[in-house]
Amino acid sequence: MTKRKTNRLHPRYLPSWLALGLLRALSILPLRLVYVLGTGLGNLLHLLIRGRRKIAYRNLELCFPNLSGEEIAALTKEHFRETTRAALLTGFIWWASEARLRKHVTIRHPERLKSILDKGQGVILLAPHFVALELGGVFLSLDYKGVSVYQYNRNPVFDKAMLRARQRFGATLVERKNDFRQLIRAIRSGKICYYLPDQDPGPKHAVFAPFFKIPTATWPVLGKLARVSRAAVLPCATYLRKGGACFEIVLGEPLDAFPSGDDVKDARAMNAAIERCVNELPAQYFWVHKRFKTRPPGSPTLYL
Numbered sequence: 001m002t003k004r005k006t007n008r009l010h011p012r013y014l015p016s017w018l019a020l021g022l023l024r025a026l027s028i029l030p031l032r033l034v035y036v037l038g039t040g041l042g043n044l045l046h047l048l049i050r051g052r053r054k055i056a057y058r059n060l061e062l063c064f065p066n067l068s069g070e071e072i073a074a075l076t077k078e079h080f081r082e083t084t085r086a087a088l089l090t091g092f093i094w095w096a097s098e099a100r101l102r103k104h105v106t107i108r109h110p111e112r113l114k115s116i117l118d119k120g121q122g123v124i125l126l127a128p129h130f131v132a133l134e135l136g137g138v139f140l141s142l143d144y145k146g147v148s149v150y151q152y153n154r155n156p157v158f159d160k161a162m163l164r165a166r167q168r169f170g171a172t173l174v175e176r177k178n179d180f181r182q183l184i185r186a187i188r189s190g191k192i193c194y195y196l197p198d199q200d201p202g203p204k205h206a207v208f209a210p211f212f213k214i215p216t217a218t219w220p221v222l223g224k225l226a227r228v229s230r231a232a233v234l235p236c237a238t239y240l241r242k243g244g245a246c247f248e249i250v251l252g253e254p255l256d257a258f259p260s261g262d263d264v265k266d267a268r269a270m271n272a273a274i275e276r277c278v279n280e281l282p283a284q285y286f287w288v289h290k291r292f293k294t295r296p297p298g299s300p301t302l303y304l
Contacts, residue, residue, distance in 0.1 A: 006156045008156045008157050008160065013155070013156070013157050016155055016157035016158060017157060020157060020158070020161055022091075023088075023090050023091035023094070024091055024095060025091070026088055026089075026091045026092070027091030027092050027094065027095045027096060031089065031092060031104060031244045031245055031246075032243060032244050032245055034085070034088050034089055034092070034244065035085050035089075035240075035243065035244020035245075036244070037088060038081065038084040038085030038086070038087070038088045038089070038244075039081050039084075039085065041084045041088070042077075042080045042081035042082070042083065042084035042085065043077070043080070043081065045080050045084060046076070046077050046080035046081075049080075052288040053076060053080070055287070055288055055289065055290055055303065056076045056079050056080070056287040056288045057072060057073065057076045058302065058303060059287045059290075059291055059292070060072050060075050060076055060079075060282070060287055062212065062214055062292065062302060063211075063212035063214070063278075063282075064212075064282065075282060075283055076287075078283040079283045079284075079285075079287050079288070081283075082131050082240065082283050082284045083131045083286075083288065085131075085240060085244060086131035086132045086134075086240055086284075087131075089132075089240070089244075090134060092104075093134050093135045093138055093165065094138075094161065094162075094164075094165035095165070098142060098169070101138075101139055101142065102142070104245070104246045104247060105135065105139050105246065105247045105248070105249065106246060106247075106248050106249070107139075107140075107248075107249045107250075107251065108248060108249070108250045108251065109250065109251045109252075110251065112234060112251045112252075112253065112254065113125075113144070113192070113234060113251055116232045116234070116254065117144070117190065117192070120190065121230070121231065121232055122187035122188055122189075122190060122191070122192075122193070122229050122230060122231035122232070123187075123192045123193070123231055123232050123233075123234060124187065124192075124193045124195050124222070124225060124226055124229070124231045124232070124233045124234070125140075125192055125193065125194050125195060125233075125234055125235075125236035125251075126195060126197065126222065126233055126234065126235045126236060126255075126270065126273060126274070127194055127195060127196050127236045127237070127238070128196070128198050128235075128237060128274045128277050128278070128285065129196060129198055129199070129285065129286040130237055130238055130239065130277070130281075130284050130285055130286065131240065131284050131285075131286060132238045132239060132240045132247055132284065133196065133238050135238050135247050135249070136194060136236055136238040136249055137166060137171060137194035138165065138166055138168075138169065138171070139247075139249065140192065140194065140249070141166075141169040141170055141171035142169050144191075144192050145170065145171075145190070145191045145192070146170075146171040146172070146191055146192045146193070146194055147171065147172040147173070147174060147183060147186040147187065147191045147192070147193050147194075148166065148171060148172075148173055148174070148193065148194040148195070149173075149174050149175075149176050149183065149193075149195060149196070150162070150163075150166070150173045150174070150175060150176065151175070151176050152175055152177075171194075172186060172191070174186075180225070183225075183229075184225070184228055184229045187225075187229035187231050188229055188230065188231075193225075193229075193231070194236070195222065195225070197218075197219045197221060197222050197270065198218075198219075198270075198271075198274055199219065200217050200289075200290070200291060200292075200293050200294050201217055201218070201219045201294070202217070202294055203217070203294050205219065205220075206218060206219070206220075206294055207220045207263050207264050207267050208264075208267075208296050209264060209267035209268045209270075209271050210268065210271060211271040211274070211275065211291070212275060212278075214292055214302075215295075215296050215299070216271065216291065216292060217292075217293075217294035217295075218267040218270070218271060219267075220263035220264075220266065220267055222259075222266065222267075222270050223258065223259035223260070223261075223262075223263060223266030223267070223270075224259070224263075226258060226259045227259045227261070232254045232255075233254060233255045233258055233270075234251050234252060234253075234254050234255075235250075235251070235252030235253075235255075235273045235274070235276070235277055236249065236250070236251055236252070237249070237250045237252075237277035237280070238250075239280070239281050239284055240284065250277070250280070252273060252276065252277070255269055255270070255273060256269075290303055
């Protein structure tokens with residue numbers, strides 16, 4: 001994709017440079033301190049951003065109908081805290097040294113990934129939208145040749161910083177609007193693909209599959225990508241652990257009999273895998289966007 005050249009030093013980008021400088025400053029602080037700062041700021045944002053608070057509450061209410069209103073409210077507030085903690089820790093993810101990353105990040109079940117790669121098969125890591133997902137691809141690229149899909153950020157200051165951070169240990173990034181043949185060749189050659197598919201694709205591209213028993217507009221791409229690249233698919237969730245001292249990347253079992261060749265069946269399997277990841281730490285899934293905005297034909301809206 002051709003991107004228009006822009007002057008990142010233009011005065012209109014001064015707020016972006018200041019924000020980047022703040023993240024850089026936070027990156028040198030102890031993780032526990034940044035975690036505490038994120039908790040306080042998250043409490044404030046929970047009070048101030050009423051629209052997003054309502055969306056998060058509604059999503060949680062739909063997905064966890066057995067919880068009381070008070071429990072949903074508490075989970076919503078904790079979600080704002082977790083989101084803000086992870087946002088303030090972006091600087092750590094983007095600038096920490098390899099030694100510091102290894103000190104504060106662990107992988108649960110790395111043998112699941114190694115056993116597949118040892119067979120010479122490609123791997124797609126199904127990475128749901130958790131608040132700490134930025135860390136997963138960066139950390140895994142320390143030990144594995146990786147490739148990932150990214151979306152161009154219209155803010156050139158953040159776009160440049162993001163690309164540099166994600167690629168600093170050797171990962172390859174493919175813009176989502178570009179030809180996917182490069183991505184497929186990379187997976188077939190043995191690179192792991194860090195792939196984020198759990199967004200609302202809109203009515204034109206969606207298939208509907210249950211997510212927490214709700215018919216949910218789902219991208220049908222994962223199964224097709226796994227088929228043409230002949231890759232195994234492993235769920236990969238990245239969590240910020242309580243207290244902020246460390247992150248944990250959890251690799252799930254490979255999806256069984258996947259892909260099936262049926263878009264809806266594959267979407268069901270993908271959403272079920274994401275549900276299992278969400279149930280481990282519900283407050284850390286990205287609830288502040290309208291996950292159920294696109295509805296099956298004739299169905300009423302779930303948001304007021």
